[in-house]
Amino acid sequence: MIVLHNVGKTYETGALALDNVSIHVPERDFAFLVGPSGAGKSTLLRLLTKDQEPSSGSIFVDGMNITRLTRREIPGLRRRIGVIFQDFKLLPDMNVTENVEFALKVIGEYGAGRRDRVAETLDTVGLSHRANYYPYQLSGGEQQRVAIARCLAIRAPVVVADEPTGNLDLETGWETIQLLAKVNEEGTTVVVATHNQDLVNRMQRHVIALDNGRVVRDEMSGGYDE
Amino acid sequence: MNSLRTLRYVVGASFAAMWRNRFTSFAAIMTTAVMLIVFTTFLAINDTLDKMIETLGRRTNLVIYLLDDAKPSDVNALVSRASSRPDVAQVNFISRAEAAQSFRETLTDLAEVLDVIETNPFPASVEIRMLDPSGVLELAEEMRADTAAVEQVLVRADVVGKLLRISRLARIGGSVIVIALGAVTLFVIFNTIRLAVYSRREEIEIMKLIGATDWFVRGPFVIEGAFIGLVGAGLAVVAFVVAYSRIGPTLNALVAFLPIQTETGFVANLTLFTLLVGLVVGSVGSFFSVRRHLET
Numbered sequence A: 001m002i003v004l005h006n007v008g009k010t011y012e013t014g015a016l017a018l019d020n021v022s023i024h025v026p027e028r029d030f031a032f033l034v035g036p037s038g039a040g041k042s043t044l045l046r047l048l049t050k051d052q053e054p055s056s057g058s059i060f061v062d063g064m065n066i067t068r069l070t071r072r073e074i075p076g077l078r079r080r081i082g083v084i085f086q087d088f089k090l091l092p093d094m095n096v097t098e099n100v101e102f103a104l105k106v107i108g109e110y111g112a113g114r115r116d117r118v119a120e121t122l123d124t125v126g127l128s129h130r131a132n133y134y135p136y137q138l139s140g141g142e143q144q145r146v147a148i149a150r151c152l153a154i155r156a157p158v159v160v161a162d163e164p165t166g167n168l169d170l171e172t173g174w175e176t177i178q179l180l181a182k183v184n185e186e187g188t189t190v191v192v193a194t195h196n197q198d199l200v201n202r203m204q205r206h207v208i209a210l211d212n213g214r215v216v217r218d219e220m221s222g223g224y225d226e
Numbered sequence B: 001m002n003s004l005r006t007l008r009y010v011v012g013a014s015f016a017a018m019w020r021n022r023f024t025s026f027a028a029i030m031t032t033a034v035m036l037i038v039f040t041t042f043l044a045i046n047d048t049l050d051k052m053i054e055t056l057g058r059r060t061n062l063v064i065y066l067l068d069d070a071k072p073s074d075v076n077a078l079v080s081r082a083s084s085r086p087d088v089a090q091v092n093f094i095s096r097a098e099a100a101q102s103f104r105e106t107l108t109d110l111a112e113v114l115d116v117i118e119t120n121p122f123p124a125s126v127e128i129r130m131l132d133p134s135g136v137l138e139l140a141e142e143m144r145a146d147t148a149a150v151e152q153v154l155v156r157a158d159v160v161g162k163l164l165r166i167s168r169l170a171r172i173g174g175s176v177i178v179i180a181l182g183a184v185t186l187f188v189i190f191n192t193i194r195l196a197v198y199s200r201r202e203e204i205e206i207m208k209l210i211g212a213t214d215w216f217v218r219g220p221f222v223i224e225g226a227f228i229g230l231v232g233a234g235l236a237v238v239a240f241v242v243a244y245s246r247i248g249p250t251l252n253a254l255v256a257f258l259p260i261q262t263e264t265g266f267v268a269n270l271t272l273f274t275l276l277v278g279l280v281v282g283s284v285g286s287f288f289s290v291r292r293h294l295e296t
Helices: A041-048 A071-078 A096-106 A114-124 A140-153 A170-185 A197-203 B002-020 B022-057 B072-084 B096-106 B108-117 B133-144 B158-199 B201-210 B214-254 B264-293
Strands: A002-010 A016-025 A030-034 A056-061 A081-085 A158-162 A189-194 A205-211 A214-222 B062-066 B088-094 B125-130 B150-155
Touching (some): A016 A056, A030 A170, A041 A056, A041 A189, A071 A081, A071 B214, A081 A140, A096 A114, A096 B201, A114 A140, A158 A170, A197 A205, B002 B158, B022 B214, B062 B072, B072 B133, B088 B096, B125 B133, B158 B201, B201 B214
Parallel strands (some): A030 A205, A081 A158, A158 A189
Antiparallel strands (some): A002 A016, A205 A214, B088 B125
C-alpha cells in the first residue's frame, strides 16, 4: 500500500532529513512512525502527500509511483490520503458539519447523499451532538475527531496523522488512537507519527523507528522501544 | 452537473471574500473607475479630434492663384502634377471668367463693381483638396517654386496642421497617462488579490491538503479580480455617459464646428470597449497575483 524505496531528502539548507529510507506499510495496516524530534517523521509524511519532493528514491502509494505525478495529478493523490495534524486544521468560521461538508465540496461531491454522509461520519466519530458547534466551542479531542471525520467523509483509503495526540491529554489521546484503530478496522491504512511512548506500547502494532533520518527498527508488532 | 455546482461554489466564495475585504475591494473598484474615466475621456477627445481633421480635410486646403500671362501648357502641367499625387483628392481649375461669375453670384450686392471696372480683376486659380492634409505644406512649397505659372499660393490648411499636431500630442500624452494609470490599476488589483489570498490562507492550505484542484483554489480570486475590473468599468461608463450627455451638446452649441459625437452608436461602442478593458485588466491583475501567491 505504501512503499518507500531508498528515499533520501536533503533540504536546500543542506540538512539531511531522510537517508536511504526503505519501508513497506501493507494495505489495512496500522503503523506507528516513532523517533525523537528531527528524526524525519514529519518529512516522511509530507513526502507521502507530495507536499514535498524526495531528493532521491521512489515512493508508491496505492500502487501509484507518486514521485512521477504531475502537478495536475496531485489533487487525485491527496483525495486518497486523509491527513490529520497536531493542530487539527479546521476552518474556524465553519461549524462541525460545514467543516466536514467542505471536504466533500472540495472533491466535487455535491450529490443528494452528501448531508447523510456527513451525519454518518459524525456519528462514527461520536460527534453528532456537536454538529452545529464551532471549533472554538470544542475540546481538543473533539476537534481532532472532526479532522478524522473529514478523512472518513472523503473515504480516503489511507490516513496519515502527524502527532495527532500532541495537543491532547493522555486519556483523550488514547481515545483518538482508539478511533483511528476503529477506522483501520474498517479497512483504512493508517500511519501515525508520534512521540507518545505510552500509546505505542499499549497498541503493540507495526512500529517503524527513525533516528537522524534513518530507519533504525521496523517490526510488525512492537512497542516504542526495543 | 457537478461542475456547475463547483462553479456556483467558486463564484460564491469569491463574493464572500470580497465582502470580507470590502474596503480594499471598494478602493480597488474606485481606482479602476478613475483610471477608466480618464481612458474613456481620452478616447472621446481623440475621436473628436479625428472627426475635426476629417471634416476640415473635406474643404479646400490649397488655392493657387495663377499668373495672368501663364501659358496654358504650364497650367496644364501644374494641374496634372497636382492630380498625380496620391494624397490629393481633387483638383479644380477656376478660370478668370468663372471666378468673376462666382463673385457675382456670391456677392450680388457688389456685382456692380465689376461692371464699373470693365476688366476682370480676378486671376485664374487652381483649388486643391487633400486626401491627407498632412502633406499640404510640402505641396504648397512645391507649387510656389513653379514661378512660370504661379503667382501666389494660399494655404488654408494651417488649422489642419495645428489640429494634427494637437491630435498627435493628445494621442501620445493620453497613451502615457492611460498606460501609467493602467499599471497603477493592475498593481492595486494585484495587491487586493494578495490580501484576499492572505486572509484565506488557512482555507487554501486545507483545500490543497484535501485535494482541491488548481481551478477550485484559484477560481474565486480570478473571478474577484474580474468583478472588480468590471464594476470599476461600469462606474466609469456611468460617470462618463452622464457627463458627456450634459457637456457634449453644450460644447456643440458653443463651438459649432466641433463634431462631438452624440449618437448612441458611439456611446454604446465606447461602453462595451471600456467594460471589456475593465474585465481584462481585472482578470489579468488577479491571475498574476494568484499565480505569484498561490504556488504549492
